[in-house]
Amino acid sequence: MAAGATYTPIATTTLASAQSQVDFTSISASYTDLVLVMNTKGSTTNYPFLQLNGATGTSYSTTTITGSGTTATSVRQSNTVNPYISSDAANTTGFEFNAILHFQNYSNTTTYKTVLVRANSASTGTGATVLMYRSTSAIDTITFKLNTGTYSIGSTFTLYGIVAA
Amino acid sequence: MANTFELIASSTVGSGGASSIDFTSIPSTYTDLCLKVSTRHATGSPYLAVAFNGSSASFTYRYLEGSGAAASSGNGSANWSVAINPSSATASIFSNGEIYIPNYAGSTNKSFSADGVTENNGTTAYADLFASLWSNTAAINQITLSAVGGGNFVQYSTAYLYGVKNA
Numbered sequence: 001m002a003a004g005a006t007y008t009p010i011a012t013t014t015l016a017s018a019q020s021q022v023d024f025t026s027i028s029a030s031y032t033d034l035v036l037v038m039n040t041k042g043s044t045t046n047y048p049f050l051q052l053n054g055a056t057g058t059s060y061s062t063t064t065i066t067g068s069g070t071t072a073t074s075v076r077q078s079n080t081v082n083p084y085i086s087s088d089a090a091n092t093t094g095f096e097f098n099a100i101l102h103f104q105n106y107s108n109t110t111t112y113k114t115v116l117v118r119a120n121s122a123s124t125g126t127g128a129t130v131l132m133y134r135s136t137s138a139i140d141t142i143t144f145k146l147n148t149g150t151y152s153i154g155s156t157f158t159l160y161g162i163v164a165a
Numbered sequence: 166m167a168n169t170f171e172l173i174a175s176s177t178v179g180s181g182g183a184s185s186i187d188f189t190s191i192p193s194t195y196t197d198l199c200l201k202v203s204t205r206h207a208t209g210s211p212y213l214a215v216a217f218n219g220s221s222a223s224f225t226y227r228y229l230e231g232s233g234a235a236a237s238s239g240n241g242s243a244n245w246s247v248a249i250n251p252s253s254a255t256a257s258i259f260s261n262g263e264i265y266i267p268n269y270a271g272s273t274n275k276s277f278s279a280d281g282v283t284e285n286n287g288t289t290a291y292a293d294l295f296a297s298l299w300s301n302t303a304a305i306n307q308i309t310l311s312a313v314g315g316g317n318f319v320q321y322s323t324a325y326l327y328g329v330k331n332a
Contacts, residue, residue: 007329008169096276122276126227156331
């Protein structure tokens with residue numbers, strides 16, 4: 001076994017109908033880190049963003065390095081309510097968007113939380129994002145939203161827990 | 166729940182090198198595949214080429230690359246992936262990379278990501294992020310790694326294929 005008995009599926013969702021958001025709730029605090037893998041399609045070209053613990057205030061910031069296929073840039077969001085997990089990488093209608101998100105030390109109650117994201121769409125771009133959630137609360141809810149439209153049928157989201165010991 | 170990140174197969178290039186690394190008869194019992202590679206090229210300064218089910222057709226990609234001096238982005242219609250440490254790099258330095266393929270056994274086109282780095286004690290080395298798409302709905306049961314333009318991987322190049330289950 002590569003990772004020992006430490007890589008555990010917590011929940012998985014395959015959309016049976018189009019949804020404007022996808023929620024993972026009541027996430028156990030018994031893991032060290034979380035990894036989320038998404039492979040999705042959009043009703044139109046749209047962009048996913050996160051909401052953690054239902055926080056809707058300006059609790060988030062992001063920094064992204066991104067390539068559109070022609071241009072390499074960096075994008076910053078400060079004090080935003082809609083922290084996008086990608087910039088050029090879009091959730092298109094072609095079932096080509098995928099992203100892996102790493103939530104390190106997500107359940108501690110003393111530090112702000114950071115999330116590392118790798119997001120990809122072969123027709124629009126690729127990049128990496130660090131997202132900060134300015135809260136010391138343990139993360140127990142993860143919500144994926146969109147700037148417009150919906151996630152299409154067949155889109156998949158899987159949340160894994162990783163235990164340090 | 167059971168452990169769900171499992172080694173499916175591995176390959177280490179022997180003396181004399183190898184022009185490709187193949188994983189065949191990949192079971193469809195996992196949700197995702199994760200391939201971790203450590204490679205060096207025998208002669209050139211190439212990029213990794215990824216083929217599925219024996220096919221190198223119907224691939225597209227976009228990349229973001231940093232060289233230590235500049236960042237760039239490009240795109241193409243080919244099965245190119247991350248940079249491989251070239252033969253001109255300082256001896257014994259291997260590049261490494263990870264390719265992640267979600268829903269590899271599903272019935273949709275296969276999107277996948279690749280992250281890779283080369284290193285060198287010289288002035289230039291590369292960090293790459295790739296978004297790739299294989300526009301084919303077949304389940305992936307074979308992965309072949311080679312170098313764009315041909316040539317051999319050197320001895321001690323390795324590839325490890327893991328399966329990830331969501332239940």
